[in-house]
Amino acid sequence: xxxxxxxxxxxxxxxxxxxxxxxxxxxxxxxxxxxxxxxxxxxxxxxxxxxxxxxxxxxxxxxxxxxxxxxxxxxxxxxxxxxxxxxxxxxxxxxxxxxxxxxxxxxxxxxxxxxxxxxxxxxxxxxxxxxxxxxxxxxxxxxxxxxxxxxxxxxxxxxxxxxxxxxxxxxxxxxxxxxxxxxxxxxxxxxxxxxxxxxxxxxxxxxxxxxxxxxxxxxxxxxxxxxxxxxxxxxxxxxxxxxxxxxxxxxxxxxxxxxxxxxxxxxxxxxxxxxxxxxxxxxxxxxxxxxxxxxxxxxxxxxxxxxxxxxxxxxxxxxxxxxxxxxxxxxxxxxxxxxxxxxxxxxxxxxxxxxxxxxxxxxxxxxxxxxxxxxxxxxxxxxxxxxxxxxxxxxxxxxxxxxxxxxxxxxxxxxxxxxxxxxxxxxxxxxxxxxxxxxxxxxxxxxxxxxxxxxxxxxxxxxxxxxxxxxxx
Amino acid sequence: xxxxxxxxxxxxxxxxxxxxxxxxxxxxxxxxxxxxxxxxxxxxxxxxxxxxxxxxxxxxxxxxxxxxxxxxxxxxxxxxxxxxxxxxxxxxxxxxxxxxxxxxxxxxxxxxxxxxxxxxxxxxxxxxxxxxxxxxxxxxxxxxxxxxxxxxxxxxxxxxxxxxxxxxxxxxxxxxxxxxxxxxxxxxxxxxxxxxxxxxxxxxxxxxxxxxxxxxxxxxxxxxxxxxxxxxxxxxxxxxxxxxxxxxxxxxxxxxxxxxxxxxxxxxxxxxxxxxxxxxxxxxxxxxxxxxxxxxxxxxxxxxxxxxxxxxxxxxxxxxxxxxxxxxxxxxxxxxxxxxxxxxxxxxxxxxxxxxxxxxxxxxxxxxxxxxxxxxxxxxxxxxxxxxxxxxxxxxxxxxxxxxxxxxxxxxxxxxxxxxxxxxxxxxxxxxxxxxxxxxxxxxxxxxxxxxxxxxxxxxxxxxxxxxxxxxx
Numbered sequence: 001x002x003x004x005x006x007x008x009x010x011x012x013x014x015x016x017x018x019x020x021x022x023x024x025x026x027x028x029x030x031x032x033x034x035x036x037x038x039x040x041x042x043x044x045x046x047x048x049x050x051x052x053x054x055x056x057x058x059x060x061x062x063x064x065x066x067x068x069x070x071x072x073x074x075x076x077x078x079x080x081x082x083x084x085x086x087x088x089x090x091x092x093x094x095x096x097x098x099x100x101x102x103x104x105x106x107x108x109x110x111x112x113x114x115x116x117x118x119x120x121x122x123x124x125x126x127x128x129x130x131x132x133x134x135x136x137x138x139x140x141x142x143x144x145x146x147x148x149x150x151x152x153x154x155x156x157x158x159x160x161x162x163x164x165x166x167x168x169x170x171x172x173x174x175x176x177x178x179x180x181x182x183x184x185x186x187x188x189x190x191x192x193x194x195x196x197x198x199x200x201x202x203x204x205x206x207x208x209x210x211x212x213x214x215x216x217x218x219x220x221x222x223x224x225x226x227x228x229x230x231x232x233x234x235x236x237x238x239x240x241x242x243x244x245x246x247x248x249x250x251x252x253x254x255x256x257x258x259x260x261x262x263x264x265x266x267x268x269x270x271x272x273x274x275x276x277x278x279x280x281x282x283x284x285x286x287x288x289x290x291x292x293x294x295x296x297x298x299x300x301x302x303x304x305x306x307x308x309x310x311x312x313x314x315x316x317x318x319x320x321x322x323x324x325x326x327x328x329x330x331x332x333x334x335x336x337x338x339x340x341x342x343x344x345x346x347x348x349x350x351x352x353x354x355x356x357x358x359x360x361x362x363x364x365x366x367x368x369x370x371x372x373x374x375x376x377x378x379x380x381x382x383x384x385x386x387x388x389x390x391x392x393x394x395x396x397x398x399x400x401x402x403x404x405x406x407x408x409x410x411x412x413x414x415x416x417x418x419x420x421x422x423x424x425x426x427x428x429x430x431x432x433x434x435x436x437x438x439x440x441x442x443x444x445x446x447x448x449x450x451x452x453x454x455x456x457x458x459x460x461x462x463x464x465x466x467x468x469x470x471x472x473x
Numbered sequence: 474x475x476x477x478x479x480x481x482x483x484x485x486x487x488x489x490x491x492x493x494x495x496x497x498x499x500x501x502x503x504x505x506x507x508x509x510x511x512x513x514x515x516x517x518x519x520x521x522x523x524x525x526x527x528x529x530x531x532x533x534x535x536x537x538x539x540x541x542x543x544x545x546x547x548x549x550x551x552x553x554x555x556x557x558x559x560x561x562x563x564x565x566x567x568x569x570x571x572x573x574x575x576x577x578x579x580x581x582x583x584x585x586x587x588x589x590x591x592x593x594x595x596x597x598x599x600x601x602x603x604x605x606x607x608x609x610x611x612x613x614x615x616x617x618x619x620x621x622x623x624x625x626x627x628x629x630x631x632x633x634x635x636x637x638x639x640x641x642x643x644x645x646x647x648x649x650x651x652x653x654x655x656x657x658x659x660x661x662x663x664x665x666x667x668x669x670x671x672x673x674x675x676x677x678x679x680x681x682x683x684x685x686x687x688x689x690x691x692x693x694x695x696x697x698x699x700x701x702x703x704x705x706x707x708x709x710x711x712x713x714x715x716x717x718x719x720x721x722x723x724x725x726x727x728x729x730x731x732x733x734x735x736x737x738x739x740x741x742x743x744x745x746x747x748x749x750x751x752x753x754x755x756x757x758x759x760x761x762x763x764x765x766x767x768x769x770x771x772x773x774x775x776x777x778x779x780x781x782x783x784x785x786x787x788x789x790x791x792x793x794x795x796x797x798x799x800x801x802x803x804x805x806x807x808x809x810x811x812x813x814x815x816x817x818x819x820x821x822x823x824x825x826x827x828x829x830x831x832x833x834x835x836x837x838x839x840x841x842x843x844x845x846x847x848x849x850x851x852x853x854x855x856x857x858x859x860x861x862x863x864x865x866x867x868x869x870x871x872x873x874x875x876x877x878x879x880x881x882x883x884x885x886x887x888x889x890x891x892x893x894x895x896x897x898x899x900x901x902x903x904x905x906x907x908x909x910x911x912x913x914x915x916x917x918x919x920x921x922x923x924x925x926x927x928x929x930x931x932x933x934x935x936x937x938x939x940x941x942x943x944x945x946x
Contacts, residue, residue, distance in 0.1 A: 044929070049930050050872075050930065053872050053930055057541055057544070057872050057873070058541050058542075058543040058544035061534070061537050061538045061541050061544050062538055062544045062547050062548075064534050064537070064538070065535055065537070065538045065548065068530055068531050068534050068560070069531075069553075069556050069557070069559070069560045070531040070552055070553050070554070070556035070557030070558075070559075071531035071532075071534050071535045071552055071557070072553075072556075073550055073551070073552065073553035074535050074548050074549075074552050074553075075535075075538065075547050075548055075550070076547070076549045076550040077547040079543055079544055079546065079547050080542075080543050080545075080546035080547075081543070083542050083546060084542070084543030084544070085543075086542070086543075087541070087542045087543050087875075091871070091872070316928075316929070317929045317930075318926050318927060318928055318929035318934075321929075322924075322926045325923070345920075345921060345924055347920065347923070351924060352924045352925070352926055356924065356925070356926075357926070358926060358927070358928040360928040360931060368928065395523065398564070399523075399526050399527060399530050399564070400530070402560075428904065429904075430928065430931050431901065431902075431905050431931055431932055431933055432907065433928055433931070433933070434905065434908035434925070434927055434928075434931075434933040434936060435907035435908040435910070435911050437908070437925045437926065437927070437928075438908050438911045438912050438915070438917060438922065438925045439911050439915070441922075441924045441925040442911070442912070442915045442921055442922075442925070444911060444914070444915035444917065447818075447820065448818060448914060448915055449911065449914075449915075450798070450820070451795075451818055451824060451825045451829065451914045452825070452829070452907070452910045452911045452914040452915070453791050453792060453794075453795045453825055453829075453830070453831060453910065454831070454907055454910070455789075455791055455831040455832060455833040455841065455903065455907075455910075456517070456522055456789070456790045456794075457522050457523065457526055457790075458833060458903050458904055458906070458907070459904055460904055460906070460907040463907060464794075
């Protein structure tokens with residue numbers, strides 16, 4: 001037996017993306033049900049951004065203090081690992097979502113707990129943990145915001161060992177003695193940085209010949225050098241063929257011998273969470289990312305939206321929330337019969353997904369980038385030039401830390417005289433990124449950027465140096 | 474007896490502004506003489522930005538470390554004051570300008586050491602320390618870049634006491650026991666922060682009822698609260714009527730009693746350095762700021778430029794250098810007979826002086842602002858709305874420091890849908906400013922700024938919160 005309820009919009013998945021979609025449509029005057037089978041707040045709040053940054057912050061700030069002669073003398077003790085883990089626990093509310101559920105309620109959204117699955121047109125069936133089912137009917141739209149999960153490659157023996165994914169790595173209550181990490185992307189690099197500082201002996205295995213593939217090459221190079229300097233065994237060009245359990249050890253078999261660990265973290269990419277949610281009932285294929293247009297509407301199914309990681313466009317919390325705002329606005333407008341412009345940068349499309357996606361890797365040094373890299377500009381055949389400047393040569397950086405090492409890379413569209421992409425690598429660069437994002441999104445001409453004077457002496461003086469370098473080359 | 478030399482351009486004053494003017498005109502194919510009577514590099518390098526920030530950085534980063542539970546446990550010692558002073562000494566090259574002189578030489582600029590003074594049209598006389606005089610003749614232009622000096626108000630008894638100005642306060646080789654500061658502007662606030670942390674007992678006297686007058690009110694309020702929390706005796710609404718020496722003590726007489734100190738720092742504004750440089754010989758008044766147009770050319774004297782502090786437009790190193798680039802370009806263009814556009818944002822005008830001047834006060838918390846304040850928008854009768862958001866409510870700030878306190882204020886032009894000004898107050902906000910500067914300078918529409926997604930979880934998420942607050946109010 002099941003009950004039936006009708007809402008204007010049904011959102012499946014109450015991560016930060018789903019919460020924002022529901023919020024936007026309710027603000028637009030529609031009713032919304034928000035379906036969640038785990039914790040309201042999703043990956044970011046409990047098993048990704050928040051806990052990982054909380055694990056890293058203490059290490060980062062102590063390193064900054066040690067890099068300032070005079071201040072360094074005061075840092076005579078060690079980080080309190082238990083206090084750092086407790087601080088992380090506090091940022092995840094000890095994995096209790098009552099605060100978030102309260103917010104949902106206060107926002108006028110109906111939270112429906114249970115496993116949601118599509119069941120044909122505008123119909124969602126939710127099975128609660130006690131087995132009862134609720135049928136939700138959507139007047140206007142269903143938004144799938146189920147996100148992504150860690151992809152575990154089908155290595156020989158993988159099912160026989162206890163695998164950590166980002167979830168376990170960000171929520172662990174003690175530092176493993178030996179941690180072997182597979183994958184040198186954002187998760188691998190952040191967790192190597194965090195746990196090596198909190199007491200683990202870390203081995204980082206990366207198949208490619210560089211960490212943080214897809215970023216400007218300086219990023220991976222500087223991060224690898226830094227990780228090695230802090231005792232992480234970074235092995236590039238290393239592929240893993242098999243794993244096995246040997247007593248308490250996980251044994252990871254690589255092309256260059258075996259590595260033993262107490263924990264084995266697989267950080268080798270993500271996969272769409274589109275299995276078990278009934279996408280087959282509306283003609284789509286389970287396990288694939290949802291194919292959406294720029295308003296985040298699933299192509300060919302005019303009442304269905306795929307917003308956030310689940311569409312595979314950009315797997316980042318802030319881009320999921322951005323898509324939620326844009327897609328949510330599109331849902332509201334269409335429900336009202338308003339025109340929805342699909343032109344670039346309209347209020348209904350996620351143009352920044354392709355033109356200006358910012359990303360920060362909270363490694364030491366940090367890597368902050370937006371837009372496209374030099375290699376991508378080359379691939380796309382865009383008329384461009386690349387400008388590089390050593391961040392350590394700027395007065396503000398030298399003041400920030402003795403021996404500051406970092407770099408800035410700007411990719412300039414020589415046809416349109418605007419920035420296509422910017423990358424900063426160095427300690428403390430994360431807050432420098434928004435300037436680049438606004439320059440890229442705003443398509444501010446280079447000639448105008450000369451008037452955007454960086455305050456002296458901040459690290460942002462690098463903007464002037466980049467412009468001067470561009471002028472002189 | 475004197476020698477005579479001819480240059481295309483003569484620059485009087487080799488601070489950062491003069492150096493940049495000379496550099497730009499030489500790059501433009503002209504010859505340049507650069508005249509300096511003190512240290513090449515000027516105030517900023519030796520007695521302002523660089524030493525003050527070097528004095529502050531250690532205190533700042535230790536406070537940041539103490540504000541992160543887990544990291545705080547490691548900060549068990551005290552800042553090494555001698556090492557901090559030595560670090561400051563190193564940033565000022567121990568007040569030795571040979572490195573800068575070398576740069577001038579390498580840039581193809583002729584450095585002429587001595588006191589330069591105008592002596593009629595396109596003529597500058599330089600008197601060296603040994604009394605010899607050199608006459609410099611300019612083919613095209615003379616640029617006065619003599620900057621500003623501390624203004625010492627004519628208090629009763631002021632000539633009888635040993636007064637510190639910013640120069641002495643930034644270059645002192647030990648912390649005074651009791652430091653009395655007159656003036657709660659940038660210099661007063663920064664020096665109060667620095668020396669109180671390095672061991673001085675500081676009293677800060679401010680005539681007005683708020684520190685950092687001219688900034689958004691939150692700035693002065695939060696800084697005053699913080700200074701008091703660190704033991705500084707902040708006295709607002711306090712005017713000083715007289716000073717006297719009493720043995721080793723300086724006694725400062727205020728409307729509310731006397732204050733005694735070992736040192737008395739006057740940080741009560743600046744004055745134009747236009748005395749003793751012969752401006753009278755070209756019809757101008759000594760002691761006044763030079764009145765210039767947007768290309769930094771002195772009104773009524775078509776071969777004379779006043780660039781940097783000396784024109785009184787914006788007394789900031791980075792704005793002086795900006796004016797140097799713009800005015801330098803104007804000099805080069807006019808020398809070549811090219812057209813010089815005086816339109817806003819042209820390569821020859823310093824539009825940002827009025828529309829988008831960034832400024833950072835390196836207090837704790839930092840204050841970073843660009844463009845105009847709400848009060849200024851009101852005064853100018855601009856159609857506007859003001860948006861405020863507590864910076865501590867953003868996830869990135871909470872991660873940055875436990876109990877983070879700060880704020881963001883944006884002034885929006887409701888007619889043109891662009892930002893007029895932005896202020897951030899809080900720990901670590903200095904590198905957030907460039908984003909606001911680019912938004913203001915680029916006149917990026919609010920509708921477009923919605924696409925400039927802040928990376929999560931950084932403090933820059935406040936951009937999204939400001940936009941949401943604007944939308945909802």
